[in-house]
Amino acid sequence: MSAKIYPINTGFIRLDKGLYITGGVGYGQEVEVPTSSFLVTDGTEKILIDTGMSDTRRADWHHPGSYQPEGFRIDEKLAKLGVTPEEIGAVIFTHLHWDHCANTGLFKNATFWVHQKELDFALDPHVLYYKSYESENLNVEAPFKDVTFETVDGEYQYNDFITMFPTPGHCPGHQSVAVETERGVYVIAGDAVFADQNLEPDKHRNLPFTPMGRYVNVFEMFESMEKIIDRADVVLTGHGQGVYEQEVYP
Numbered sequence: 390m391s392a393k394i395y396p397i398n399t400g401f402i403r404l405d406k407g408l409y410i411t412g413g414v415g416y417g418q419e420v421e422v423p424t425s426s427f428l429v430t431d432g433t434e435k436i437l438i439d440t441g442m443s444d445t446r447r448a449d450w451h452h453p454g455s456y457q458p459e460g461f462r463i464d465e466k467l468a469k470l471g472v473t474p475e476e477i478g479a480v481i482f483t484h485l486h487w488d489h490c491a492n493t494g495l496f497k498n499a500t501f502w503v504h505q506k507e508l509d510f511a512l513d514p515h516v517l518y519y520k521s522y523e524s525e526n527l528n529v530e531a532p533f534k535d536v537t538f539e540t541v542d543g544e545y546q547y548n549d550f551i552t553m554f555p556t557p558g559h560c561p562g563h564q565s566v567a568v569e570t571e572r573g574v575y576v577i578a579g580d581a582v583f584a585d586q587n588l589e590p591d592k593h594r595n596l597p598f599t600p601m602g603r604y605v606n607v608f609e610m611f612e613s614m615e616k617i618i619d620r621a622d623v624v625l626t627g628h629g630q631g632v633y634e635q636e637v638y639p
């Protein structure tokens with residue numbers, strides 16, 4: 390069987406549209422977005438891209454009003470697909486923000502993959518990002534704290550259908566995951582392409598897509614979006630509703 394991709398909604402985050410999604414448009418507009426992980430399988434290997442967001446208590450601390458409905462935890466969602474956490478052989482992280490790496494302890498048989506730069510920054514974040522990475526300076530414990538990682542330092546072909554490639558900008562060591570399917574290349578973009586609106590043209594600035602509002606480096610963010618859109622036949626976003634138009638891809 391050729392590779393299939395299952396989008397998994399692990400909960401909802403409330404955030405300011407202009408600040409996070411469409412930079413410069415929609416400031417002051419509070420929106421609610423899903424937080425996606427993806428199961429990728431060829432029928433034999435089962436690989437998870439991100440493990441999703443935390444429970445409601447922690448989510449509400451990050452972004453007031455955010456919540457994880459009952460049954461939305463990653464293992465509960467996997468169960469609905471007939472998959473146990475023990476069956477996951479690898480977890481590939483797009484990045485280590487709190488809403489992408491909760492519940493790592495559930496995956497006893499998995500190897501965990503992340504970009505080296507992202508791991509370095511996550512373990513010692515800038516004060517502006519203490520909350521995003523659940524820094525111990527805030528007396529909380531990040532879910533990646535005790536994880537042993539395999540790290541990559543550039544484009545890396547994981548197997549014959551999965552390739553990780555660097556897409557920094559949203560955070561220092563962000564990476565995206567290209568999945569080769571029988572109907573072309575699907576790129577799981579993480580937060581390098583935040584939501585559906587980012588794939589629409591930016592008419593004000595005459596750009597083919599709409600740059601995001603949240604980033605550590607605006608130029609890298611722009612280049613990464615270009616790179617993803619160029620490489621992908623289909624882009625699967627980190628916080629867009631559009632990925633739920635299908636239960637499975639392709």
Ligand SMILES: [Zn+2]
Nearest residue numbers: 486488580627
């Ligand atoms: Zn996110």
